[in-house]
Amino acid sequence: MPSTQDIESIHMRDWRWSQAEKIAARRAFEQALHQDLDTVMRTAKERIAQITKPAELWDIEDWLGDQRRRIDRDYDYRYSVLPIVFAGMIRSGRLTENDLHGIDPAKLDIIRRIASY
Structure with a gap:
């Protein structure tokens, strides 16, 4: 992960996004989000189908909460952080x-440079 200094030196807060770039960025963002949500739903259904004890319901609830927090953390569509x-x-x-x-x-x-860290 790049250091805060590296990120600040890039000045992403100052980037200007053209309308075409905004459309491309939204398309890519939504594509990744929908794929991730589909994976979570598929996995949840598989896990639910394997439940044999009532206590296992709470394990799934915990797992779903973890997935929601991860998705909320990973999918931030503010232009200032979108490159990250x-x-x-x-x-x-x-x-x-x-x-x-x-x-x-x-x-x-x-x-690409940030992704390589």
Whole structure:
């Protein structure tokens, strides 16, 4: 993960996003979010189907709470942090660089550098 100093030196807060970039960013963000939510739902259904004891319900509740907190933490669509969010998604395999088609190459280069940390 890049240090705060590295991130501040990039000045992402000052980036300007064109309308086309905003559309491309939203498309990629929503794609990753929907895939992640689909995975959580599929896994939850599988886990529920395997329940044999009432106490196991609470294990699923805890797991779902963990998943919700992770998703809330990982999916932040503020433009000031979106490059870091995209870098994390690339690093985790939820997005590829091709999914970010339409975003300025200079921004993609920064995202790529952050993802490599």
